[in-house]
Amino acid sequence: xxxxxTHYVCQACGRTAAKPLGKCPQCGEWESYTEELMPGEVExxxxxxxxxxxxxxxRPIAQVEGGADERIPLSIGEFARVLGGGxxxxxxxxxxxxxxxxxxxxxxxxxxxxxxxxxxxxxxGEESPGQIKSRAGRLQSEADAMALPENLLLVTETNLDxxxxxxxxxxxxxxxxxxxxxxxDPALDSSxxxxxxxxxxxxxxxxxxxxxxxxxxxxxxxxxxxxxxGPRMLEHMVDTVLYLEGDRFQSYRLLxxxxxxxxxTAEVGVFEMLGRGLIEVPNPSExxxxxxxxxxxxxxxxxxxxxxxxxxxxxxxLTSPTAFxxxxxxxxxxxxxxxxxxxxxxxxxxxxxxxxQDVFVNVVGGLRxxxxxxxxxxxxxxxxxxxxxxxxxxxxxxxxxxxSGELRSVSQTAARLKEAAALGFKAAVLPxxxxxxxxxxxxxxxxxxxxxxxxxxxxxxx
Numbered sequence: 001x002x003x004x005x006t007h008y009v010c011q012a013c014g015r016t017a018a019k020p021l022g023k024c025p026q027c028g029e030w031e032s033y034t035e036e037l038m039p040g041e042v043e044x045x046x047x048x049x050x051x052x053x054x055x056x057x058x059r060p061i062a063q064v065e066g067g068a069d070e071r072i073p074l075s076i077g078e079f080a081r082v083l084g085g086g087x088x089x090x091x092x093x094x095x096x097x098x099x100x101x102x103x104x105x106x107x108x109x110x111x112x113x114x115x116x117x118x119x120x121x122x123x124x125g126e127e128s129p130g131q132i133k134s135r136a137g138r139l140q141s142e143a144d145a146m147a148l149p150e151n152l153l154l155v156t157e158t159n160l161d162x163x164x165x166x167x168x169x170x171x172x173x174x175x176x177x178x179x180x181x182x183x184x185d186p187a188l189d190s191s192x193x194x195x196x197x198x199x200x201x202x203x204x205x206x207x208x209x210x211x212x213x214x215x216x217x218x219x220x221x222x223x224x225x226x227x228x229x230g231p232r233m234l235e236h237m238v239d240t241v242l243y244l245e246g247d248r249f250q251s252y253r254l255l256x257x258x259x260x261x262x263x264x265t266a267e268v269g270v271f272e273m274l275g276r277g278l279i280e281v282p283n284p285s286e287x288x289x290x291x292x293x294x295x296x297x298x299x300x301x302x303x304x305x306x307x308x309x310x311x312x313x314x315x316x317x318l319t320s321p322t323a324f325x326x327x328x329x330x331x332x333x334x335x336x337x338x339x340x341x342x343x344x345x346x347x348x349x350x351x352x353x354x355x356x357q358d359v360f361v362n363v364v365g366g367l368r369x370x371x372x373x374x375x376x377x378x379x380x381x382x383x384x385x386x387x388x389x390x391x392x393x394x395x396x397x398x399x400x401x402x403x404s405g406e407l408r409s410v411s412q413t414a415a416r417l418k419e420a421a422a423l424g425f426k427a428a429v430l431p432x433x434x435x436x437x438x439x440x441x442x443x444x445x446x447x448x449x450x451x452x453x454x455x456x457x458x459x460x461x462x
Contacts, residue, residue, distance in 0.1 A: 006035055006036070007035075007036060007339075008020045008021070008030045008033040008034065008036070009034060009036050009190075009194070009378055010024045010026065010027065010033055010195070010197065011029075011032050011033075011034055011193075011195055011221070011343070011462075012024060012027045012032045013026050013029070013195060014195045014199075014233070015027070017033060019222075020033040020035070022034055024122040024365060027160065028218055030258065033193075034190075034194065035197055036189065036190045036195075036274035036327070038196065041125070045258075052353065054400055057438060059203075065275055070088075070089060071083075071084075071085050071086030071087060071088055071175070071262075072086050072087040072088075072089065072114070072174075072215070072243070073086045074086055074087065074110065074113065074114075075113055076109065076110065076113065076280060077280055077282070078255065078269030078270060078271060078280040078281070078282075079106070079110065079255065079269055079280070079367075080257050081262060081269055082145075082242065082256075082260075082263075082267045082268065082269040082307075083240065083257075083260070083262070083268060083382070084181055084260055084262040084263020084264065085223075085263065086266075087114075087174070087215050088239070088262045088304070089173075089213045089215055090210055090212070090214065090215065091208075091209060091210050091215050091239045091240065091242040091261075091262065092202075092209045092215070092216050092218070092237070092240075093215070093216070093217045093218065093238060093239065093241075093242065094095045094180075094206060094208050094218045094220055094228065094234065094235065094238040094240070094241045094242070095217060095218065095219050095220065095242045095243075095244065096219075096220040096221070096222050096227075096228040096241070096242070096243050096244070097243055097244035097245065097328070098222060098244075098245075098248070099221075100248055101244050101245070101246060101248065101253065102176055102244055102246075102253055102271075102273055102278055103126075103219050103244050104135075104219065104277050104371065105135070105139070105273075105277050106244065106255070106271075106277075107122075107176050107178065107217060108122070108132065108135060108136055108139065108277075109139055109150055109218060109277050109278060110174075110176075110217075111174065111268075112136060112139070112140075112148075112149055112384050114173065114174045115149035115150075115151040115152035115435055116151070117171045117173075118151060118152060118172070118173040118174075119151045119170055119171065119173060120149075120152050120153065120172050120173065120174045120175075120305060121153055121155070121166060121167065121170050121172040121174070121175050121176070121177070122152065122153065122154050122155075122166050122176045122178070122180065123154050123156075123157055123163055123166070123175070123176065123177050124154070124155075124156050124178045125156065125158040125178065125179060125182025125183060125192075126178065126179065126182060127156070127178075128156055129155070129156060131152040132154050133148070133154070136148060136152075136274065137275040138275070139276055140458045141372050146317045146341055153170055153172070154254050154432075157408055158182050158183055158184055158192060159183075159184065159424065160183055160184065160185045160201050160204060160330075161185075161186060161276050163177070163183065164204070164208065167208065167214070172214065173214070173215070174214070174215050174216075174217070175205075175208075175214055175215070175216045175217070176216075176217045176219070177216070177217070177218045178219045179204065179218070179219040179220060179221055180198060180201065180202060180205075180218040180219065180220050180234075181193040181198065181220065181221050182363055183197070183201045184197050184201070184382065184432060185197060185200050185201055185204070188200060190437075194368070199234070200232060200418060201350065202234055202237050202238070203237065204310075205286045206237055206238070206330055208261065209322070209356075213352075218238070219431060220234070227284075228241070233411055235259060236301055237264065238259075238438045239259075239261045239267060240254055240257060240259060240260045240261065240262065240263075241257070241258050241259040241260075242256065242257055242258075243255070243256045243258060243269070244256075244367075244370065246273075246293050246366045246402055247366040249321075250269070250365070250366045251269065251272050251273050251274070251289075252273075252281070252284075252287070252365050252366050253270070253271040253272070253273055253278060254268055254269070254270055254271075254367065254368075255268065255269040255271065256268050257307070258367040264308050264423070265307070266307045267305065267306070267307030267308065267309070268306035268307055268309065268311075272286035272287075274443065284311055284313050285310075285312035285419060285423055286423060287365070287366040288311070288312065288313050288314065288364060288367065289301070289312060289313075289314055289423070291364075292314050292364075294393045295390045295461070296390060297384050297385050297387075297388050297389060297390045298316055298317045298318055298319075298381050298382075298383040298384050298385030299314060299315075299316055299317075299381060299384070299390070299391065299425050300314070300315050300317070300378070300380045300384065300391050300459075301313070301314060301315070301376040301377065301395070301396045301397065301399055301415075301420075301425070302369065302373070302374040302377030302378070302397065302398070302429075303313075303370055303373070303375075303396050303398050303416040303419065303420055304367075304369050304373060304374050305371065305373070305411070305412055305415070309419075310412070310415050310416045310419040310420075311366060311367070311419075312396065312419060312420060312423060313363055313364060313367050313369070314359065314363075314364040314365075315334075315361065315362075315364075315369075315374065315377045315378055315381045316362045316381060316407040317358055317359070317360070317361050317378070317380075317381030317382040317383065317384065317385045318360045318361075318362075318385050319354065319357040319358065319360075319381075319385045319386045320357060320358045320360075321356060321357060321358075322357060322358045323355055327354070327355065327356060327359065328358040328359070328360075329343060329358075329359050330358075330360050330361070331360070331361040331362075332360075332361065332362045332363065332388050333361075333362060333363030333368045333369055334363060334369055334374075334378060335368055335370065335428065336339065338375070338378070338425065339359070339361055339378070339405070341378045342375060342378055342382065342401060343359055343382065345401055345402075345403060345405055345409075345452065346379055346382060346383060346386075346452075349404065349405030349452065349453070350383070350405065350452065350453055352370060352382075352383055352387075354382075354385050354386065356358065358443055361381065361382065369395070371410075372400035372401075372408075372410065373398055373399065373400060373402050373410040373411075373416075375399065375401035375457055376397040376398060376399035376400070376429065376452070377396075377397040377398075377449065379401055379452055379456075380455070380456060383456055383460075384398070384460065387460075389460050390460070391459050391460055391461065392424050392427065392459055392461055394424070394426040394427060395425065395426070395427040395428065395429060395447075395459055396416075396425050396432075397427070397428070397429045397455065398410060398413065398428060398429070398430050399429070399430060399431040399449075399455065400431070404451045405451050405453065406450060406451055406452075407430075407431035407432070407449055407450060407451060407452060407455060408431055409430075410431075411429045413430065413442055414429045414439065414441060416428075417440055417441050417444050420444060421441055421443045421444040425444060426444060426447055427444065427446075427447055428444055428445070429448075429449060429458050429459045430446055430447070430448055430449075431448065431450070431457050432448040432449060432450045433447065433448065446458075
């Protein structure tokens with residue numbers, strides 16, 4: 001019998017300790033330590049022998065076969081673009097998101113499409129096959145309601161060994177695990193969803209994908225902080241990490257790639273949640289601006305880059321006299337630290353009195369802006385609301401704002417302006433370029449400014 005000893009593992013970060021701790025010294029979580037059995041030296045020795053006997057030999061890179069990614073095409077264009085052009089055989093993809101945001105819906109739509117050309121295995125640890133079939137029926141159009149794909153195979157299973165046996169029997173071209181937190185390895189004594197189970201089960205699926213060329217999608221739960229539950233190692237083990245974001249009370253969903261070994265990182269796909277599932281939005285900029293009130297004070301148009309795609313979004317600012325001693329600074333879709341910085345610049349460099357004003361900022365459509373290129377639009381929206389003076393309706397604002405009130409250039413200016421011109425905008429306020437090597441598109445007037453004060457004078461009406 002192999003000797004084992006007990007240790008305690010933090011379920012938030014994976015830190016081990018000899019005894020349970022009330023608060024984890026590494027991640028700060030309270031009451032997160034659970035008892036697990038750690039394999040002893042006797043159990044680990046066979047694995048070392050196996051590796052010594054079957055270790056692969058190094059080969060020159062010129063003699064290695066392959067290299068070009070052969071992708072499986074998808075008709076869901078937004079999903080395919082986020083993946084880098086399609087599904088790569090042998091890839092391991094982790095999909096996370098808040099509960100009810102649409103992760104299972106997106107995976108089921110993908111499985112139904114892929115099943116038209118080969119077997120697909122959908123393994124669920126949370127729903128019965130009948131529940132999945134009912135949801136699949138709602139996702140189909142009325143014309144295809146009676147034609148569910150025969151090659152889409154459903155099974156409710158959480159035992160890792162049984163799942164691997166099903167894979168050997170079915171030999172699918174796509175495997176979907178919903179969700180990885182419900183799968184457990186019977187060889188381990190810890191419960192499903194623990195740090196040990198997540199690490200070992202994910203590693204088995206990684207070996208399966210790389211050894212057989214099977215594309216594997218893992219659906220993961222997220223914590224209250226919005227990150228995928230489990231050890232950080234889980235995101236390092238997979239090839240691609242996707243997050244499905246959005247406000248549950250709005251119809252738009254954003255599929256964001258935060259890691260991708262086969263495509264551009266930070267790529268974003270836009271979907272709209274309807275009764276028949278997630279429908280891709282081919283022109284998200286137009287959708288985000290559809291309900292815009294023209295010439296309203298506090299409204300500015302920013303052009304942000306999400307991966308390789310420029311998106312035009314409306315940024316709204318509102319200032320209101322505060323009833324308390326400390327004015328509030330609240331932002332929806334923007335970094336609060338960035339909001340504090342811009343508020344301080346407007347107060348100190350432009351003389352706009354915001355010390356007795358609550359400042360609120362909102363990005364329309366549920367999009368979250370993280371790049372500094374939206375600084376100018378955010379500052380202009382706040383200044384416009386404070387002065388009760390609208391910005392020009394046909395003008396976009398692009399630029400980073402420094403602490404001295406200066407404007408700094410941003411990357412991919414030509415792509416941003418091309419998207420703005422395509423949507424009918426006539427002018428753009430940009431930082432004054434030190435280098436004129438980049439050729440800007442025609443059809444849109446470029447107004448350059450060195451400081452935030454100059455940009456507001458060019459962008460405001462009157």
